Amino acid sequence: MNIAVLSGKGGTGKTTVSTNLALALKANYIDCDVEEPNGFLFLKPDISTEEKVMVEYPIIDDNSCTSCGACVNVCQFNSLAKVKDDIMLFQKLCHGCGACEIVCKYEAVTYDKREIGKIEKGTAREINCSRGVLNISEPMAVPIIKELLKNLSGEINLIDCPPGTSCNVVNALKYADGAILVTEPSEFGLHDLKMAVELVRMYNIPFGIVINKDDEKENIIKQYCREENIDLIGTIPYSKATAVLYSKGEILYDDLHHKILFDNLSKETKGVLAWS
Incomplete structure (x- = not known):
């Protein structure tokens, strides 16, 4: 019980x-x-x-990323932001849902893990x-x-x-x-x-x-x-x-x-x- x-x-x-x-x-x-x-x-x-x-967080490959902003638009937790021609990641806001990786047409998003406690x-x-x-x-x-x-x-x-x-x-x-x-x-x-x-x-x-x-x-x-x-x-x-x-x-x-x-x-x- x-x-x-x-x-x-x-x-x-x-x-x-x-x-x-x-x-x-x-x-x-x-x-x-x-x-x-x-x-x-x-x-x-x-x-x-x-x-x-450990929790997962996205890694963005600058060589593959076109800064289209699809990952930013799909993120419900505001852990991604488009600043001019760059995509910024706020690691500690990421919930590891994987949505950004799914919507990226250029396979520029992969995941790694980091320790939180x-x-x-x-x-x-x-x-x-x-x-x-x-x-x-x-x-x-x-x-x-x-x-x-x-x-x-x-x-x-x-x-x-x-x-x-x-x-x-x-x-x-x-x-x-x-x-x-x-x-x-x-x-x-x-x-x-x-x-x-x-x-x-x-x-x-x-x-x-x-x-x-x-x-x-x-x-x-x-x-x-x-x-x-x-x-x-x-x-x-x-x-x-x-x-x-x-x-x-x-x-x-x-x-x-x-x-x-x-x-x-x-x-x-x-x-x-x-x-x-």
């Missing part, structure tokens, strides 16, 4: 929930937040393999861990996310999604059988939670909500869950002790109080999601 952990905004505690819940569920941890994959800072796995992620895999505390790392200045994370998720095991896989509701999240969510939405009891948290809820409902994915930094009182998130008939998996109380452990880069699950908390979240997750 593949469980996606996402949030409508950054800073809600998505990775905190993901890493500790992975330990409670004894699940494979997969960090798809490739622009800032910080789950390994807490789990500290022994990395055993590292694999480059890497995938690291290892183990920590008897669970398998993997993450994607996007190279600095690279704009497209989706190829790494797809490569990271293409051969998931039949076990429990916990997917730590990117923050927000962008195409990066959508591509991670495509592999999910269930979802956990992490939020905080604030107006910003509620605003962005609603977008995340709309996204998982669009894909008809069973989901529940975890409230981080909960004040243990009635709040706008709990009220929203009741009004929308959304299952509340559980809460993580607002606590100085939690913040201290987090600031030290320590796993909350090692602390007895937090272990009980995440074991309960694990149990409730199994109840809320269509478990298999």
